[in-house]
Amino acid sequence: MRVTLINPNICMQKGDFFGTGIPYLPMSLAWVAGSLRSNHDIMVIDAFGENPMHFRTEGKLHIQGLTIPQILERVPKDTEAICVYAAKVVAFTVTKDIVRALRKEFQVPIIILENTQSVVAYSLKVAGKEFLDAGADYCLIGESENRIEKLLVAIREKKTPAFDGILYRKDGKDVLIDKKEYIMNLDELPFPAWDLFPLQNYWKLGYAHGPMQGKYVPLLTSRGCPYGCKYCVVPETNARRWRFRSPKNVVDEIEHWVKTLGVTEFHFEDLNPTVRKERITEMSKEIIARNLKISWKIVAGTKVETMDKDTVTWMAKAGCTYISISPESGSPAVLKLMDKPFNHELALDLVRHMHKQGITTQACFVLGFPGEKPEDLQLTRKYVRKLVRAGIDEVALFVMTPIPGSNQFSALDGYENYSQLTFTPTWRKDFRRLSTFRNRLYVEFYLLKLIFHPIKLFLQPFNVLFRNFKTKTEMTAFRTLKLMRALATS
Structure with missing residues (x-):
């Protein structure tokens, strides 16, 4: 079949660079795309990547990339199915607009694919109905590689789909067959088809999710997460199932992109890559054995308790230069409310060791979880101080937002649509208080860094100037300046 895959635009909340x-x-x-290409004729339309510095503003969003008419022009007239990627919650309204426009222009099946491996995505069990209302025919719930082929066969044979992990509308009623199956042997999957995407345009941007210093691609060395954090959508999209690729399979992919695309940097986007520290150690040794001169970074966070000093040492030897961890709160009481286990003292010890190994570190926190008290915020403040002394390089302070599919989805209200569910939720009644605390803590963090690690702080402006990014903060400063300049001229 001729299948078109669409990645929607990148969206930015006004005032939240x-x-x-x-x-x-x-x-x-x-x-x-990698799974489909052997049996189907695949066309990829990357609405962001094909024109990333083109801006338009709609309501409270700045939208980067192709316009909807440009997307429609690129869809082949003989396409037999269109798959739209439900990438990030901030792009929800724009993604719906794309689906509406596709429905008016094409009579072929429109399929929405869930993004199951991101904390900034959302559950289609919750949000899928809005896509059906916009004109989509099917929403695939859960991993798509093991479902899309079944759906395409059903479409070709004109049969009603009967497999798990699908939402569709029949005779005016929504039919949900909840997901039961998860891909357990990830080594059997073909590598992602990055050659079908405009990587050069991403590289030219000069910024990414993780601090970039050259040609990079993201890696997914495992899927899911065994923990049940209540602010997170992942317990819903992955049912607390953690599955992993073998070290050999991961390093095979690394070597493949080094040889075919000249990639020198790999960003681990796993939800929790180090659950088995032995796997990470073995993978590090395999990188060293193959003499791969690369850098790799754990940019989406990992559970610090799953590592030890020996693991970190091997990671550093193999080229790991960045690790993000997620304390989320300095308060044990809030962590209990979140259902988030975290060992504060162990984390401090490992941050000290990462600092000695030359690994840049980040700690992420969630502010404003329901039930959090002022004294809990002060415990977070005190823990940030301890982290600075231990050598943490940067912190990220997010204000809790009710992601569709998370345990806390119904805990807060006041937003107009899902695109407002960002980590700067200005619609929250207590946002001003939380934002004030966040800004003051950022200032305190840098003042403490000036005292305890002045050289690192002194070098940061030069890292921004020469685009030698060590931290996300440095890269974000560059990205903000670039986007503000582009918006001013658009």
Whole structure:
């Protein structure tokens, strides 16, 4: 079949240059393309990547990339199915607009693909009905590689789909067959089809999700997460199932992109890549054995308790230069509310060791979780101080937002649409208070860094100037300046 895959635009919330507008490469879509290409004629339309510095503003969003008419022009007239990637929650309204326009222009089946491997995505069990209302025919819930082929066969044979992980409308009623199956042997999947995406345009941007210093691609070395954090959508999209690729399979992919695309940098976008520290150690040794001169970065966070000093040492030897961890709160009481286990003292010890190994580190926090008290915020503040002394290089402070599919989805209200569910939720009644605390803590962080690690702080402006990014903060400063200049001239 002739199948068109569409990655929607990148969207940025007005006034939020730090938390939105991040150009995540569409990993799950690339994996689907890799799985389909052997049996189907695949066309990829990357609405962001094909024209990333073109801006338009609609309501409270700045939208980067192709216009909807440009997307429609690129869809082959003989396409037999169109798959639209439900990439990020901030792009929800724009993605719906794309679906509406496709429905008016084409009579072929429109399929929405869930992004199951991101904390900034959303569950189609919750949000899928709005896509059906906009004109979509099917929503695939869960991993798409093991479902899209079944759906295409059903479409070709004109049969009603009967497999798990699908939402569709029949005779005016929504039919949901919830997901039961998860891909357990990830080594059997073909590598993602990055050659079908405009990587050069992403590289030319000079910024990414993780701090970039050259040609990069994201890696997904595992899927899912075994933890049940209540602010996160992942327990819903992955049912707390963690599955992993073998070290050999991961390094095979690394070597493939080094040889075919000249990639020198790899951004691990796993939800929790280090669950088995032995796997990470073995992978590090395999990189060293193959003499691959690369850098790799854990940019989406990992569970610090799953590592030890020996693991970190091997990671550094193999080229790991960046690790993000997620304490989320300095308060044990809030962590209990979140259902988030975290060992504060162990994390401090490992951050000290990462600092000695030359690995740049980030710690992420969630502010404003329901039930959090002022004294809990002060415990977070005190823990940030301890992290600075231990050598943490940067912190990220997010204000909790109710992601569709998360345990806390119904805990807050006041937003107008899902695109407002960012980590700068200005619609929250307590946002001003939380934002004030966040800004003051950022200032305190840099003042403490000036005291305890002045050389690192002194070098940061030069890292921005010469685009030698060590931290996301440095890269974000560059990205913000570039986007503000582009918006001013658009």
